Structures are given as C-alpha cells and as structure tokens.
Amino acid sequence: MKHKTFFWFILPTALAMLLFIALPIVSVVIQSIFTPHEQVLKVVESCDPFGCKETTSVDQEATQKLRDAKPLGQFAGLAIYRDRGHLAVDEVKAAWQTREGLKDFFKTINNLPFYRAMGFTLTFTFVVTPLLIVFGFVIALAVNSLHRHLKGLAIFFSLLPMIVTPLIGSLILFWMVDSRGIVGTALQWLFSDPNLSLKASTGYTWIMLIVYGVWHAAPFAFVVFYAGLQTLPQDTLESSMIDGASRWQQIRYVVIPHLMPLVTFVALMQLMDNFRVFEPIVGFNAQAHATSLSWIIFNDLGGETRALSSAATTSVLTIMGVAILLSPVLIRTWHDFKVKH
Template sequence: MKHKTLFWFFLPTGLAMLIFIAAPIVSVVMQSVFLPHEAVFVEVENCGPFGCKTETTIDQEATALLKKEAPLGRFAGLEVYFDRGHLAVSEVAEAWRTSDGLGEFFGELRDLPFYRAMAFTLTYTFVCTPLLIILGFAIAVAVNSLHRHLKGLVIFFSLLPMIVTPLVGSLILFWMIDSRGILGNFISYLANDPDLSLKASTPLVWISLIVYGIWSSAPFAFVVFYAGLQTVPQDTLESAQIDGATRWQQIRFVVIPYIMPLVTFVALIQLMDNFRVLEPIIGFNAEAHATSLSWIVLNDLGGETRQLGAAATTSVLTLLGVAILLSPVLVRTWRDFRGRT
C-alpha cells in the first residue's frame, strides 16, 4: 500500500485520536501550569482606576487586555503542583521536620488529599492485581477439569461481573454489604456484633473495595488463562507424568511456565486499569474513607465550582503514574517488534 493511500485510510481515525486524545493531553498540561484569569481581578484592584474606593469591581478593559496579551492565563509554573491540594511540598517538609518516627510522618501525610488518594490507589492496584490473577488461575484450572457441557454455562456466569457496568456492579455489591443487606447481616452475625457496619471503618471500606476489584476483574484473568490452558502441549505434560511428577508439580513446572507470558499480560493490563479506579468509590459512597486520583479529578471537575486548574494538575500527575506503569508494556512490545523483524 502506498503512503498516500495509507494516509487517506488512516485519516479519520488518526484525526479523531489527534483531536480528542493528543490535544486534550497538551491542553491538560497547559492548564496545569497556567492559572485561569480570575487572577486578573486582583491586579486590576492594585493598579487602581477606582483607587480610593473600597468597593471591588472588575476592570473589564484591563481584563480583556490581559486576556489578549496572555490568552492562556497567568503563567504559574509548578506552583499548583506544589500547593496543598497536590504534592504539598511545604506541608510534607514540615511534617518531616516535626514528626518523630516514620509512623507519625505517614500519619500526617494521610491528611493531605493527594497522598491520601495515592495511598488508596496504590494499595488497591497492588493488592487487587496479584489476588485476581491467583483467583483467575484457580478458576481456570478448576473449570478446565469440568465436563465440557458445563464449561459454557460456567463461563457465561463468570463473565457477568466483568461485563457489567462498573458503577452498577459496585452498587449491587454495596447494597448487599449494607448493614441491612444480606451480606452485611451475615457478616455482623459472624462477628457477633449487631452494630458492625462495613461502611463505618476505613480498613473495612478498603477491604470491601478491594473485594469488589477482585470480583470484577478475576473473570478477565480467568478467561485469558483458560484459553491459555487449552494450548498447553499435552506431550510435555505426559512426559512430566511419566517422569513421576505429581499433579501439583505438573502445574508448577509445566503449566505455569507455559502460561507465564499470559500472566504478565494480565498483570500489566490490570495494573493500568486498577490504577484508574473510580466507579467503586462512587458506588460504595466511600469518599470519606478512600479516594483515588481519578476521584479527585472527577470531584474537582464536577460540582458548582469547576476547579479546572486543580483537576488538570491532578490529571497530569495521574498520567505520570500511568506512564510509569505503562513503560514495561512498551519495552515488551518494542522487544517483540525487534524480534519479529
């Protein structure tokens, strides 16, 4: 195919991605280093066309002029990044100086919104991902041993938690673990504590969010591993058996090494997807106990006061996190590509 033909075929999709993915990323970075024009308001007061008066008005002309001179707004550099709502550099330094011991230091960090969100996002990402891989693998091995007529049925029901809208899925679980719901009732019966509420304590909220995360993503791992199990070479398994390998040893030394690339694939995809956790926090009504980076962005964008600058800054920080998680994928894809050509 000629370059020109390729260009015309690729144009619509390329344009869509350029305008609605690449450009917004640039826009987000710009918004995060420029403060909006409300700042002009203060400057107008100072230069004082109404100097002696105490009333505060906006000088429309000066505002328009400033807007024309600097259409992006006031350049703030990394100011927003370092403020209390984001990296909170001075607060962290203060906490580091005053607190005795790491425990107290981390305790003070937890009061800062960005670090609070970071703590949950990272915990969620790095607890959910390994657990859902283990669960998915266990289900795949168990389903593989079933009679083939049953397999289709099991796969059908297994797909549901993953396919269902995340907000809907989290609401369904949330209503069940409500202290008046069936699971909540059951748990407080087990704990022998009629007043136990999963919604009231931070660790319990975190655990229920993580359980949701595993529940909703394990099917993906299961389906991928199940497909992988179908391709495990039977003769290798048989020779391992002839050599006297037990069932567990067959899994450990034949099956797991064989599907290891799939494990890496699932892990990388899930790390990226779990890092953007948002819907369960809203479904579980959990923002008092757990917030994530995506939630902060959503919260800044929504509501009456759309704090676009603050949201943009958190977005950039989130993108940096995604970039770090993505780099192994890119390295791997690059290596595959080099290997193929």
C-alpha cells in the same frame, strides 16, 4: 502498501486519536501551569452629604476583558504542582523536619489529599492485580475440569461480574453490604456485633473496594487463562506424568510456564485498569475513607467551582504515574524491536 494509500486509510482514526487523546494531554499540561484570573477590583469613592465613603466592588467589565484577552489565565509555572492540594512540597518538608519517627511522618503525609489518593490507588493496584491473577487461574483450572456440558453455563455466569457496568456492579454490592442489606446483616450476625458497619471504617472500606476489584476483574483473567489451557501441549503433560510428576508438579512445571506469557498480558492490562480505579469509589460512596487519583480529578471537575487548573495538575501527575507503570513494558518492546531490525 504504498505510503500514500496507508495515509488515507489511517487518516480518520489517526485524526480522532490525535484530536481527542493526544491534544487533551497537551491541553492538561498547559492548563496545569496557569491559574484563573483573579477578579479585578475597583475602588469607588462615593460622596454624599454625610461624607465620602470608599467601596470596593468587582469590576465585571475589566475582569471579562482580562479573561477574554488571556483565556488560559495567569501563568503560574509550577506553583500549582507545589501547593497543598498536589505535591505539597512545603508541607512535606515541614512534616519531615518535625517528625517523631517514620510512622508519624506517614500519618501527616496521609492527611494531604494527593498523597492519600496516591496511597489508596497504589495499594488497590498492587493488591488487586496479583489477587485477581491467582483467583482467575484457580477458576480456570476448576472450570476446565468440569464436564463439557457444564462449561458453557459456568462461563456465562463467570462473565457477568466483568461485563456489568462498574458503577452498577459496585452499587449492587454496596446495597448488599449495607448494614440493612443481606451481607451486612450476615456479617453482623457472624461477628455478633449489631452495630458493625462496613461503611464506617477505613479498613473495612478498603477491603470492600479490593474485594469488589477482584470480583470485577477475575473473570477477565479466568477467560484468558481458560483459553490458554485449551492449547496446553498434551504430550508434555503426558510425559511429565510418565516421569512421575504429581498433580501439583504438573501444574508448577508444565501448566504455569505455558501460561506465563498470558500472565504478563493480564498483569499489564489490569495494572493499567486498576490504576485508574474510580467508579467503585463513587458506587460505594467511599470518598470519606478512600480516594483515588482519578477520583480527585473528577471531584475537582465536577464541583460548582470547576477547579480546572487543579484537576489538570493532578491529571499530569497521574499520567506520569501511568508512564512509570508502562515503562518496563515499553523498554522491553523497544529492545525486542531493536533486536529484530
């Protein structure tokens, strides 16, 4: 295809991505180094028969003028990055100097909003991803051994947790684990503790969110692995059997190596998706015990005040996190590409 034809074909989609994905990234970077203008105050001296009084009021006109002249606000450099709501450089330094052991240090750090969110996001990402891969793999093996008439039905029901809107899925589970819901009641009965409430404890909330994460994403791994199992080389499997491989050995030395590229694919996709965990926190109403990076951005944007600079700063830090997560893949692709050309 000629360059010119290619250009015209690709133009609409490239334009859409440039305007609404690339430019917003530039926009958050710019927003993150500016703070909104402070209101311009003016002091007016008003005199009456009893004497003169100075009153301070907001000069609306001057404030508006300043805002119109520089809509981005004041240049702040990296100040927002260093403040308490983000990297909290001073607080971390102080905590390190006054620490009484590592545990104490991490406890102090965990009270800072950014690090708290980071802690949950990373835990969620790196616990849910391996779990869902293992779980999806076992489901795929089990469904594959079903009678073929049952397979379709099993796939239908297995797809549901993934297809359903994340917010709605988490709400459905949230209502069930409510202390008056069916799962909540069952747990109270199981642990014979009538006051047990999953919502009230940080540990249980994290477990609840992780269970939701696995429930939601395991079908994806299942479907991909199931498709991989259909292309399993039967000859290799048969010859391994003739050589006396046990069922476990067949899985270990034939099935898993065959599915390995798919495992990498699922892991990559799910790392990206789990890193932006957000809807379950809203659905489970869990912000008191667990916040994620996406959630603090949402919270900054959504409030009455619309703290745009703060949200932009967290966004930039999140994008850096994504970049670090993606870097191994990108480096590998780059190497493959260089070898090819």
